[in-house]
Amino acid sequence: ALGRGVFVKELEAALRAGTVDLAVHSAKDLPTGEGPGLRVAAVLRRGDPRDALVSRDGSPLAGLRPGAVVGTDSPRRRAFLLAARPDLAVVPLRGNVDTRLRRLEAGACDAVVLAAVGLDRLGWGDRITERLDPAVMLPAPGQGALAVQVRAEDRAVEAWVRPLDDPATAAEVRAERAFLQAMGGGCRAPIAALARVADGRLVLQGAAVSPDGRQVVRGDASGPPQDATAIGERLARHLLAQGAGALAAEART
Template sequence: MRRIVVGTRRSALAMTQTQWVIERLKALGTGHAFAVQPIVTKGDRILDVTLSKIGGKGLFVKEIEQALLDREADLAVHSLKDLPAELPDGLVIAAVPPREDPRDALISRDGRRFEQLPAGAVVGTSSLRRAAQLLAWRPDVRVVPLRGNVDTRLKRLEAGDFDAIVLAAAGLARMGWLNRVTEFLPPERVIPAVGQGALAVECRADDDEVLALVARLNDRDTERAVRAERAFLHRLNGGCQVPLGAHAVVEGDRVRLTGFVGAPDGSRLIVETADGTEAEEVGVAAAERILARGGDALLEQVGEGSQQ
């Protein structure tokens, strides 16, 4: 039986997610053997600069995708929020397993919720999306860049560098660290990143054996939700240099998506919602409504600012 090489980042969270996928593939009873290939990405190498300043797309996936294209790996496990809206030619998302909690989580040093933090409190996050929405909610706090793996960020909080930090709830759940959470931030107030909480299993489009195997892990509702979110991202041509987010939920045959684009300082957020039966159409409709309200000018302004 074929040996399947799985590409992934080296972080503890990435390894945990990869093993989760491998165990479910093994449970299918096909007899395949699996080997993990850790790969260092550009986003992992450069830790002293904010993501928005590094620029470009695919900071945490490009090297892994190249390994797939070079046939050094057969499939890859990603946090779906790391995938750009467009995949390289020859690669596809073969499965999106059931989604974890898509919300952001606040962990404070003294157990205070976000609204209870004192004026001037220092909140750490690596995300322009989070920063814009947190500042719109509480302009009196200081949002400071925080890079590194989940455990590194938690250690810096414990060391007193921050009063609170904001992380993805899904990563904390997968690492077994939900007991650290002070507060789950409501998704209607802090809209998650596109694909947050979901995993993407990526492989070559011409690898029929791996495609057929991995497809058995796909969750239809999660797939429809993230297709809507990624259509929203694609229409706005967004990346980590722009504060934007989208969260879709599936109810029966309908998909409802709420998305936003904002100014990095939180001074303006444009939020829109769309609903329908076709996932991609819902995502595009929400994006079009944002553009019609001046989102195009805001995106251009933010893009110019990130290059300075």
């Protein structure tokens, strides 16, 4: 299966070639480093950042039968599932949302875990059995947010796109992506982060999980939204000092 990064690269190549004037990405799929000659001009107001469990019999995560088969293509989701329920059989499940749901209905597994926002945007939010609490499954950095990318020198398009930017979401995503980059991870690493801006303060939660879910290193950091990048980097340093780097490295081997 093609990785999400392939599609991001294709869109970025089209931007640089002038074939398109802007590209809309899921923020969680963007590489942590800004592409040469490109910039994110706006981050739209975030949808639900949580992960969603869809089960065939309507059971929530805690109610799935022992040994239930759960499908996901995400190392992060797999690790958190095993951390919460070591008895589960977590199997790879690829394809678009519709394909995964059809495979669920056909009996390929007892449940699947998908991004809640994807189901919401497709009008299928009513198919969600449980929106997983971040205390159980911390989302991927940038999950639920859309980023609009433009050519760095194209000030006209940037000015047109800029009003779409939601400052709170943009600060949250900056903190999460700074955390991910400082942790040395990419969108496939079992590294999770979720920031929230409320009452003029940004609170960031971050975690790294071993692939088998047996070890979880978590922490949080906070500060003013304008310091989002520094908050993400500070939390990464804190978790790396607790051994989180070894968990991320284990997933890459």
